[in-house]
Amino acid sequence: MKPLIVANWKMNPQSLAEAKRLFNSVKNGLKNIKNTEVVICPPFVYLPVLKIESKSPSFTISFGGQSCFWEEKGAFTGEVSPTMLKDLGCDYVILGHSERRKYLKETDEMINKKIKAVLSLGLKPILCIANLTKLKKSLRGIKDKVIIAYEPVFAIGTGKPCTIEKAKKMRNLIKCPVVLYGGSVNSQNAADYIKMAGFQGLLVGGASLDSEEFIKLAKNVAHI
Ligand code: PGA
Numbered sequence: 001m002k003p004l005i006v007a008n009w010k011m012n013p014q015s016l017a018e019a020k021r022l023f024n025s026v027k028n029g030l031k032n033i034k035n036t037e038v039v040i041c042p043p044f045v046y047l048p049v050l051k052i053e054s055k056s057p058s059f060t061i062s063f064g065g066q067s068c069f070w071e072e073k074g075a076f077t078g079e080v081s082p083t084m085l086k087d088l089g090c091d092y093v094i095l096g097h098s099e100r101r102k103y104l105k106e107t108d109e110m111i112n113k114k115i116k117a118v119l120s121l122g123l124k125p126i127l128c129i130a131n132l133t134k135l136k137k138s139l140r141g142i143k144d145k146v147i148i149a150y151e152p153v154f155a156i157g158t159g160k161p162c163t164i165e166k167a168k169k170m171r172n173l174i175k176c177p178v179v180l181y182g183g184s185v186n187s188q189n190a191a192d193y194i195k196m197a198g199f200q201g202l203l204v205g206g207a208s209l210d211s212e213e214f215i216k217l218a219k220n221v222a223h224i
Helices: 016-029 044-053 082-087 098-103 108-120 132-138 164-173 190-195 211-222
Strands: 004-008 037-041 061-065 092-095 124-129 147-150 179-182 201-204
Touching: 004 092, 004 179, 004 211, 016 037, 016 044, 016 061, 016 211, 037 092, 044 061, 061 082, 082 108, 092 108, 108 124, 108 132, 124 132, 147 164, 164 179, 164 190, 190 201, 190 211, 201 211
Parallel strands: 004 037, 004 201, 037 061, 061 092, 092 124, 124 147, 147 179, 179 201
Antiparallel strands: none
16 A cells, blocks of 8 residues: 555644645645655644645545544534535544543543444544554444554654654554554654554654645655
8 A cells, every 4th residue: 555644733723824825835745746645634624625725636635634523413512523524525534632532531432433433434534542452442343444543642742753663563563454653753754664663654743734844754755
């Protein structure tokens, strides 16, 4: 498979105009890239506009949500359903990110329900886990293929990436076909996680907000 590079913009940038600028410079910079799939996960509110901006004959950027609820519709104030994300053209949904576990108290049980809802609509869940216990609990009763993102908490947003050796050990312990590495990925270390640690792709936070850095990162991965 092509390496999968997932950009998690988190709660950035602060205006639609900036989101469009960032998206368009990434899109133009990646025009000639081959052998890599790039997924952008912007805040929900930017999705419809960026989807329209994405029409480009040479390189397809896929979209993902950063979370979703487990029900399709109803009285769930503030939530967004997987059906809505699908309708807006998303193919992927990030689930169980450590920031949601920490600030919104998402549990493995909630994440398990979300994964099932996302799978039932044919969307691809990207399950974030920091250890094997979370992996096991979040996937309870799920037989379908789920993309896993191994994100050690100490490496997220700290500029202190996991060593290749430790990441490789974890990769070997996770018996799923598609596993991404996330946590302080940048253009310098990106390719190593794929080439040396055996990951199938990357989940990129901070570095995805700097178009030049993100383009460099994607190019380095494409040239593996
Ligand atoms: P980071 O974030 O690349 O800024 O460390 C990764 C993530 O939280 O998915």
